[in-house]
Amino acid sequence: MALPTAQPAEVLRAWQKDDLYEKQLAESLSKLMSSRYASKATPLSSVIYRSLTTLKDLQTLGEEYSGIVQVDESYHKLPTYCSRLISILLSTFGENITRQIIQSAEKQVERNATLTSEAQNVILVILKTLGNIMPQIQNIHRGIAYMNGGPMQIGKTLTGIDYVHVRPAAAAYYAHLRLLGVVTLLHAFVSCGQTLYRSKKHLEQMRETPNEVDSNKSCVACLEEIVHPCVLPCGHIFCLNCSYGALESCALCRTPFTKNSVVPLMNYYPE
Template sequence: MALPTAQPAEVLRAWQKDDLYEKQLAESLSKLMSARYASKAIPLSSVIYRSLTTLKDLQTLGEEYSGIVQVDECYNKLPSYYSRLFSIILSTFGENITRRLIHSIEKRVEQNPSLTVEAQNVLLVSLKTLSSILPQIQNIHRGLAYMGGGPLQIGKTLTGIDYVHVRPAAAAYYAHLRLLGIVTLLHAIVSCGQSLYRAKTHMDQMKEVPNEVDSNKSCVACLEEIVQPCVLPCGHIFCMQCSYGALENCALCRSPFTKNSVVPLMNYFPE
């Protein structure tokens, strides 16, 4: 006979306990590590904690406290070793891996000569918007878990891992947890909507920027009057503040350049 599915409150209680123990372990590790690597203590503590429990087919301290056990999608046996391993990797490094992947795609888009400037702008804004809403995707998943049950980590959901009770759970009405799920879901959706609106506004503003440098005295990068003009290797002209500032790619043709390749134009004034 299949064991009953774990209630959302029990899953949340187990996650809170495990998060507390991981933070305590991270605090101890940070004291043993140099200041340069102290930021690595949190993911390292998570990997150590999960490797000594979940990866060895053991309950975590939080799961033991709540009386729940991880099972596969059939709800009749423990998850496979590789499912548990991938869930640990995704839960610990999933967001960081996704951000690195998005950043790599951005670099490829910027260096792709076959794309038009308009297409590059749309793709780059879309990728940056996706990167900004990654935390809200996690919150949407968590809100749905509060309302309908299931693991709180996306990594466990993607690998088909769920929870069951191994001892009778006390009967309780979890209306407050459903309310928390609704509030979390609404907040995440509103935040995503704000990010999408800012992206749309940014793309509308870029449509007003000319594709080629015209004969006026405006810098295409900052839309201000060109002061101390400089020419990039691609031949486009910008003001010195933009050329030696945060600008890393030509705002017109997206060609990358280095600061030592910028040539100041002496006694040159745009007509």
């Protein structure tokens, strides 16, 4: 007889427990590591925790607490070792790898001399938009899990991993989780809509005034509100993080610049 599919509340409870244990492990690891590598403690703790449980065909502490077990798409077998390994890597490094790919694509576009300035602007805005909506994609997936069940991590969903109960669960209608799922989805869709709208406005602005100083309150490079404005040698204004970050040429006119040529603007606020 097939085991019942795990209810959303049990999956959520297991995920919260595991997240707590991973954070505690990361905190302990950070104390043993030098400050230079302290930022690596979080992904390292996740890999260690999952390697000692999921990869060993064992329940995690959260799964044991909630009485659920990972299964494949047939709901009769444990996931294959390969599926479990890929799900761990995707859950731990998936977002960072995707962001690195986007940043690498942005640099390739900026250095591509065969593209027109308008084409470069369009592609760069699209790439920036993809980077900005990535957290909302996770929230959309989580909202669906609140409502319909299934794993909280996109990595597990992509590899076909789900959960079943291995001990009787109390029958209950989790109306609050459905409501939470609806609210999460609405917030994620609204945030995505705002990001897309800002991107559309930036594209329109760059088509109309591609070589004028940007007087908008939003930074063309990151599409966020300008914080600590800085002016480049070409005269265009961007936020501090973009000016001293990954930006190597002006996002408006494509003029290359060096970091020591960036001038922070004190007591200046775009209008």
